[in-house]
Amino acid sequence: MIRRLVRLLLISFGLIAAGLTSLNAVAQQPDGSPEALLSRIQSAARALSFSGTFVHQQDSTLHTSRITQIIDAKQSVTKVQALEGHHQEIIKTPNETRIYLPERQVVKIDQTSYTRAAFPAVFVGAPEQVLKNYEVVQGGSMRVADIDAVEVFFKPRHESRWPVRAWIDKKTSLVVKCQKLDAQGAVLEQVAFTQFSLTTKTNGANLGGGANSTGAPTTGGLTSSFMGVKDWKVRDASMVALAPAPSLKYKPETLKGFEIVGVYQRAAKTDQAPFSIRRYVLSDGIATVSVFVQSRSVAGPLTERVRRNGALTMLSREIQEAWVTVMGDVPPETLRQFAQTIEWKSTP
Amino acid sequence: MSDHQSKENLSAWIDGELDHARASALPNQILQSAEMRQSWSEWHLVGDLMRSAGAARQSTLTKRIVEQIKSEPVHLPSRNPRPSPDVGGGSVVSGRTRLIYGSAIAAAIAFVAFVALAPQMQDSGLVEIIAGAMPESATLAQRPASAVLLEDPRLRELLEAHGSMSIRPVSAEVR
Numbered sequence: 001m002i003r004r005l006v007r008l009l010l011i012s013f014g015l016i017a018a019g020l021t022s023l024n025a026v027a028q029q030p031d032g033s034p035e036a037l038l039s040r041i042q043s044a045a046r047a048l049s050f051s052g053t054f055v056h057q058q059d060s061t062l063h064t065s066r067i068t069q070i071i072d073a074k075q076s077v078t079k080v081q082a083l084e085g086h087h088q089e090i091i092k093t094p095n096e097t098r099i100y101l102p103e104r105q106v107v108k109i110d111q112t113s114y115t116r117a118a119f120p121a122v123f124v125g126a127p128e129q130v131l132k133n134y135e136v137v138q139g140g141s142m143r144v145a146d147i148d149a150v151e152v153f154f155k156p157r158h159e160s161r162w163p164v165r166a167w168i169d170k171k172t173s174l175v176v177k178c179q180k181l182d183a184q185g186a187v188l189e190q191v192a193f194t195q196f197s198l199t200t201k202t203n204g205a206n207l208g209g210g211a212n213s214t215g216a217p218t219t220g221g222l223t224s225s226f227m228g229v230k231d232w233k234v235r236d237a238s239m240v241a242l243a244p245a246p247s248l249k250y251k252p253e254t255l256k257g258f259e260i261v262g263v264y265q266r267a268a269k270t271d272q273a274p275f276s277i278r279r280y281v282l283s284d285g286i287a288t289v290s291v292f293v294q295s296r297s298v299a300g301p302l303t304e305r306v307r308r309n310g311a312l313t314m315l316s317r318e319i320q321e322a323w324v325t326v327m328g329d330v331p332p333e334t335l336r337q338f339a340q341t342i343e344w345k346s347t348p
Numbered sequence: 349m350s351d352h353q354s355k356e357n358l359s360a361w362i363d364g365e366l367d368h369a370r371a372s373a374l375p376n377q378i379l380q381s382a383e384m385r386q387s388w389s390e391w392h393l394v395g396d397l398m399r400s401a402g403a404a405r406q407s408t409l410t411k412r413i414v415e416q417i418k419s420e421p422v423h424l425p426s427r428n429p430r431p432s433p434d435v436g437g438g439s440v441v442s443g444r445t446r447l448i449y450g451s452a453i454a455a456a457i458a459f460v461a462f463v464a465l466a467p468q469m470q471d472s473g474l475v476e477i478i479a480g481a482m483p484e485s486a487t488l489a490q491r492p493a494s495a496v497l498l499e500d501p502r503l504r505e506l507l508e509a510h511g512s513m514s515i516r517p518v519s520a521e522v523r
Contacts, residue, residue: 055375058512060388064375084375099508108508116511143367189512194372237508279509290510303503312512314503325503327510 034136037152038127040173041166045121047071048174052145052196053083054119058189058310067119070199081225089225092118096238105231111238114262114281117288119191120175122166125285133157133257133284134164142167144176145193154286158256160334161287162188162311172198180311180329189310239264239279248280248291251341255334258282258289268295282328289328289335293344296321306332319344355387 051068063085069078075093082088089100097116099108117124139151149167156163163185167177177192245263252258262281269276273295280291296318303325306315313335314327319342326339354377360366361374378384 053372056512062375062378062388110509112509118511145372194375237505239509288510290506292506292509310512312507312510314507325506327506 034131035127037136037138037168037173038123038130041123041168041175042121042127044169044172044174045123046076048172049199050174050196051199052193054191054193056119056189056191057187058312061310064194068199099237100225104233106233106235108235108237112264113241114264117286119178120193122175122178122191123286125283127285129259129283130154130285133161134286139165141170145196147171147176147193147196149176159331160254160256160258160338161284161330164286167192182331188308189312239266239277242278249343250338254338254341255282255289255330257284258287259284287329289326289330289338291342292323292325292327294323294325296323306336308332315339317342354381354384358384358387 049069049071051066053064053066056063056065064083066081066083067078070076078090078092080090080092087100087102089102091098091100095113096109096111099110101107115124123130134154134156137153137155139153141148141150143149144167148170150170152166152168154164154166163181163183165179165181166175168174169176176196177190179187179190182188242263242265245260248260248263259282260280261283263278264281265275265278267275276295278293280293282289282291303314303316306313308314311329312327313330313332314325315335316323316325317339318324322344324339324342324344326335326342328335330338357366357370357374358378361371366374378388
């Protein structure tokens with residue numbers, strides 16, 4: 001009896017020691033560093049071919065979309081189709097994004113050379129910039145869309161941004177679910193796969209090219225799904241990158257960790273203004289803040305109070321002869337303080 | 349599927365606890381059922397109210413919830429004590445044996461507690477990190493911008509340029 005109890009005691013301590021040793025080993029894996037993790041996440045979003053359905057929730061608003069991404073030696077294209085409400089289809093290639101609105105027979109073409117974060121490629125900033133502004137905390141495992149995923153929490157190092165929680169596919173490192181949270185941990189906005197499958201071959205039926213005989217616009221040989229629609233109106237939604245980037249006067253302490261990563265502009269239709277719209281893009285590696293400057297010749301202001309929709313907040317200010325509209329994935333108080341410090345002169 | 353089950357699934361989905369098979373069917377159910385849409389809106393309203401003391405004061409929802417809780421029957425645990433094991437008349441246990449016996453039980457309990465509670469301890473820490481990430485003032489509840497988005501096509505244009513978490517720009521694009 002006594003020997004059996006002693007054996008049980010030794011086994012218990014042995015198991016505890018083994019458990020602690022294995023946990024320590026996981027934490028010290030050479031490729032388990034936050035930098036390596038972020039690199040794997042970004043590579044997966046750029047290199048994987050997949051199809052799936054995802055749900056995007058902003059507050060009480062819910063949208064379901066189908067996504068297909070094909071990456072091979074010849075092309076890299078992402079196709080997103082709205083599954084609810086009005087038909088809408090987006091085809092994104094490295095050089096441009098086309099938004100098809102078949103009910104209006106309109107296609108908007110955006111050739112602005114800016115890498116926009118969009119699910120599942122939600123982390124597009126340089127890893128070192130992300131880690132400068134967020135602490136990466138690995139959590140437990142959870143199944144998302146039948147995928148074994150691991151939770152990764154991005155804890156802000158400053159108060160001026162939302163915490164972000166993501167679930168990463170253990171096999172591919174692709175983001176399969178992402179949430180932006182408020183200070184209490186409540187979900188403000190989230191996007192997640194509800195169905196997902198990796199693909200290895202280009203699906204010619206959905207994305208295959210060839211001449212478009214119906215008049216529908218094409219993108220690099222790839223056709224839209226709306227083959228029966230004719231006489232599309234093409235609208236240019238592009239902005240031109242400005243180099244060197246003109247500066248923007250504001251107090252950096254109101255937006256800690258954010259840096260201007262690009263300035264873009266659309267030319268004015270008349271000679272009365274130097275441009276019709278200019279956009280300053282600031283990023284902390286995950287969150288993005290846009291400062292739009294428009295001539296006061298357009299009606300405004302758009303929204304004088306701070307508004308929030310999901311994780312996105314926005315407001316407009318009248319500064320001299322311009323409307324300055326600020327929108328970003330940051331808390332309302334951060335956006336308000338930042339916007340108040342912006343200085344603008346009509347002839348910078 | 350019963351209405352009750354559907355709402356249970358909806359609640360679990362909002363909490364992020366629903367499995368894939370049932371979650372994939374929910375968007376269609378929400379779209380097809382006015383009652384489900386109502387529940388969806390109300391439960392998010394509850395979330396908004398919890399984040400907005402001012403809005404909570406103006407709403408009758410809190411009062412209704414309190415009244416509902418008061419009307420619920422109270423369930424108390426049974427006070428019947430469990431019968432004590434019969435320890436009299438057995439073999440005599442020596443002090444040394446009792447010490448080893450007690451140590452072994454303590455070690456076993458410690459091991460079970462470590463294995464069973466470690467995940468919960470990790471989760472609790474995560475919640476604490478989230479809650480402590482930003483000050484209270486950073487969560488000022490603002491009126492959702494949805495209405496504004498629908499009203500102003502120029503704001504939609506800017507939103508489209510800014511982008512959002514998904515590649516789809518703005519839901520009201522075609523309106």
